[in-house]
Structure formats: structure tokens, C-alpha cells
Amino acid sequence: MKRIYVNEEWCLGCHLCEYNCAFANSGMDNMSIALKDKPIYPRIHIEGDDQISYAVSCRHCTDPICVTSCIAGALSQDDGVIHVDQDKCVGCLTCILVCPYGALAPNENGIMQKCELCLTNICGEPACVKGCPNRAIIYEER
Structure with a gap:
């Protein structure tokens, strides 16, 4: 089975994976309308400090x-x-x-959500993988 893997050496800690995830799961067609001036509830989260960052899903x-x-x-x-x-x-x-x-988190209504590999909302690879500018997040079978 394909899974999401993170290379923490390549992670910039930019949080773009979180924004792409929140948008992909918003059900909207326009990222600006979906996310602007709103709290986001991504299904992937960036953790870390100044030395190392990594995505948790x-x-x-x-x-x-x-x-x-x-x-x-x-x-x-x-x-x-x-x-x-x-x-x-x-x-x-x-x-x-x-x-x-630490892969689960509540959404805006207090209901649990987690990464489901974008299987129901996009074609191809998960949104966090597509949106990672440094290719630190990959989707593959190991």
C-alpha cells in the first residue's frame, strides 16, 4: 500500500502542505475563498523547531x-x-x-479528522505531496 513518507532533512517548515491539505478537503474550487482570513484545519501538521521540521500524518x-x-x-x-x-x-x-x-485532530466542529490520503477528494497523489515545494513529502510504496 502506498503511504506518505517525510524526509525531515528536506522539510523547510513552510506549512504549505497544511494549506494544500486544508484546501483539498474544503470542498471548494478557489483556494483564496476557501482559506483567506479563516482558521485552517489540515489533516497533516508540521512539527519541529529551528533545527529540524517534519510533517506528521x-x-x-x-x-x-x-x-x-x-x-x-x-x-x-x-x-x-x-x-x-x-x-x-x-x-x-x-x-x-x-x-x-499524534495523527488525529479535531476539525472546527470538534469532530475527529485525519489524513485519508486524499482518496476521496483528488486524483493522483495527496495534496500535501503535490504542494511541497522541496519534495520533502513523498507518496510511495515501500
Whole structure:
């Protein structure tokens, strides 16, 4: 299965992956209208300091503890990709507590969201990969 990998040596910490992710998941056609003067809720997050930066996103674990820990049954795994059913999520934050990678975060309504590899909103590679100016984020099978 293809996954997102990050080369932290190449990451500039520019946050463009976050903006491209938020736009790709906004459901809008115009980035300016979708994001200007609004808080963004990306499904990938840049962490780090002045020395090193890296993107954090879902690793789509083989045996995901977030799926088994979800009290509402909102998380499921299909063909290796972990999905969030936002209609089922009750916002209990259990998945955030158990994820060893810090890959889940609430959206503007307190409902959990995470990287789903842009499988439902764009063709080809994920938006964060397309939007990375230094090619620090790649989408490949290893």
C-alpha cells in the first residue's frame, strides 16, 4: 500500500502542505475563498523547531489501535486506509490519546479528522505531496 513518507532533512517548515491539505478537503474550487482570513484545519501538521521540521500524518498502521479504541465505531480500515465516519464521531478524543503518532485532530466542529490520503477528494497523489515545494513529502510504496 502506498503511504506518505517525510524526509525531515528536506522539510523547510513552510506549512504549505497544511494549506494544500486544508484546501483539498474544503470542498471548494478557489483556494483564496476557501482559506483567506479563516482558521485552517489540515489533516497533516508540521512539527519541529529551528533545527529540524517534519510533517506528521496518519501512518495507516497495519493493526491500528485508534480503530479498536474508538468507542463510537467511527474509525474503520478499508484496504489499509483508516477512515473517519464523521457522522458517527462523538468527539471523545480517545483516538487522539491512543495514536502513537499524534495523527488525529479535531476539525472546527470538534469532530475527529485525519489524513485519508486524499482518496476521496483528488486524483493522483495527496495534496500535501503535490504542494511541497522541496519534495520533502513523498507518496510511495515501500
